[in-house]
Amino acid sequence: MDSRRPLAALLSPLISQLLILFLLLLPSSSSTNPLSIPNSTFENALQWNLLSIITHFVTTAEIAASFFLFPTRDRKRRRLTSSTTDNHRSIHITRDPDVCKLFFRMTSSTFEWLSGLLEPLLDCRDPIDSPLNLSSEIRLAIALFRLSSGADYPDISRRFNVSEPSARFCVKQFCRVLCTNFRFWVGFPNPAELIPVSAAFETLTGLPNCCGVISCTRFDIVGETSSENRSSIAAQIVVDSSSRILNIVAGFRGETQNFQILQSSTLCKDIESGDLLDSPPIHINGIPVPQYLVGLRSYPLLNWLVVPYSNDHEVGSEEEKLNNALGLMRPAAMRTIASLKKWGALSKPIEAEKKMAVAYIGACSILHNVLLMRDEEDSGMEQEGLKLDEESFDDFNGESNFEEDCRALDIRRVLGTRIK
Template sequence: MENRTVAAVVSMLVSQALLLLFSVPISSASATPNPTALLLLHLLASYEAAAAVPLILPRRRKRPRLDGAGAGQGAAAVAAAPISIRRQPDNFGLDLGMASSTFEWLAGLLEPLLDCPGGGPRRLPAASRLALGLSHLYTGAPYADLAARFGVPEAAARSCARRLRRVLCTNFRFWLAFPSHAADIRAVSVGFESLPPDGGLPGCCGAVACARFGVGGGVSAQLLADASCRILSIAAGFRGDQPDSRVLRRSSLYRDGETGRLLNSAEQYLVGGAGYPLRTWLMVPFKGVAADAAQGDFNTLHKLMLRPVLRTISSLRNWRVLSSPMEGEEDDDGRTAVACVATCAILHNVLLMREDYSALAVEVEEEVEGGNLVDAGKCQDEAALVDDPVNEQALALRATLAEKAGEICRRSGGLKQC
């Protein structure tokens, strides 16, 4: 018998003995016992007896904690094996693609939205649901591996990943919106003018490029980024074999540019690679060998201003779900692949907003075609591109910019430093 049990029994017996002593008369001449003393002793005895009961009776056996191998036993496994989120910054950078402070901020922001209505892993705290969804995006691991790693059923891992994608793409799409105010657009232009080492051309309000991702069997996405690699616009869901010009023409960016709704001035423009057509609002490099020094200087600065969007594409590829075949997802006409691209783009902007560069690429994935930088994932036949008819206004704007490019390069000491 355990010591606690022996102590409880002895205490109860002592109380009962005291009660008997005070309640039985010592002699026939004794007066009746003191009612107050009897009441106190009775309460003492009752308390001791009640306190001894849980110590005497056998205690319930603790439920064994399930490990990853037994995580597929249903909802009971979730309650039996709660997720323990590791808080060390190094672990966050390695597993979730962000610093611990960013994770805590995002968890607080999304907590009321990450509940799964109508079912799902309700017993998991918001931080655990967010960690599951982020781990799927950053590692690209299959749901079965995530379930084993976090000690939850596979259905819970899938539910958390889907819920995070839906919440971000539905409630936070505005983080990918092109600036609507003239002052904000001007700020983007100033950023390109200040690009190191010697600055870019004036009037540039964004750099556009296409990326090819392997998620869901292959998908193309068109990204527009500012000088700090922040994504200003994204269009996804095109087949991976679509050339850049065709993706552009099927996007709302092209329609807004052609109708004049995108920019506020005729002197404002975007820059794009050689796969795009020359438009009044979209400047592309001179093809082939530059006819004069001014054209060569323009191509050099144009190449410099394309680097932020190419670095953005490289950064998105750090979210390894974008190169995953997405096993375990039903055929949904590519909607899951598009949601993954959009979710990673939103998280990319969140990290930049938080000054968290955990997933930002250091190097730019690029190759040179005809002296111009293009996305390394581009798969298109240059001969298959059909240029738009020559636009005199666009040609005049590019010629003016070429003259300014020559001035910038001469001021900085020559072409090699541009």
């Protein structure tokens, strides 16, 4: 803030009072009247008009100066909108909810909420040699537009009237801030937070103590320098029944088998070491059933990971009922993956290096949970999309290195007796 503005606000009242006092001390008549009209009424009226005019301007300056002492967010807030000129769409600032939904995949109220939350973090990380001089809202708009639409940087540069390096910096900064400061939004729940997660799954299927559905998906990557340099990376997610992401890890080579990703993940290590899913088990028919996750057939059967029976079973058997119940849980993961791939930056081959592509996946995952938290994410998904994803998951089968645990067979068997 300019240090002269508070000083102006303090001096203005003093100057105002001095001028008024000076005018009041003037004689009611003047011998030097340039018009030589000895009319005291005219002189008094003139003196009063001058007094009113000077008081008005001084008081107005005083009020204007005082506003600088109390800046409000509304004075600097910009609005986001779109306009069409010469067949090119450009982004400006507005409150139009449809425009925000179109360009940023969220309503204007969520955009403003997110902007206020991230403002101190987005404003304090400019390049040292060339500060951007962009508001936090514009930085946020650039990053969200890149993620939601998948637009390339030349297009973003034209729309926002910024240089391409500035647009790249805004996107990279936003992803770094989200993945560093707000990764707890996709952190695995603590024991108390897992209670409603398990209750929701039990309401859905009758299976108790389930703490999430685990699955994998793949994203294609194409380097920005060469369209022929294509590869893919895999991401492993755990979700609850509402499709909220409870855990995500990305960056594995795309051809890696699902069980290999699981085996290499910190999630598996934390569960195996007793740091996660460590609440006391429940007992069904004398068998202790610990907290567990549900996976596809491409995963191994473990005492903390329940997968469907692989062979066909008689109609109405407990094995078939269990498979059907697990099938009711799988769409939660399918919806989450479909939602992630609705983000423009992830819906096509990601034009970024691997490290930045992983940051895109992490940022979109956090935003997915944010939109769910604010009741803005779609809960439904076309059956065709779910089927395609399911087929792609089942392609990644392989021999597991996990040791078979006879307890896992007992756990799966007794769970079949609790199906609704």
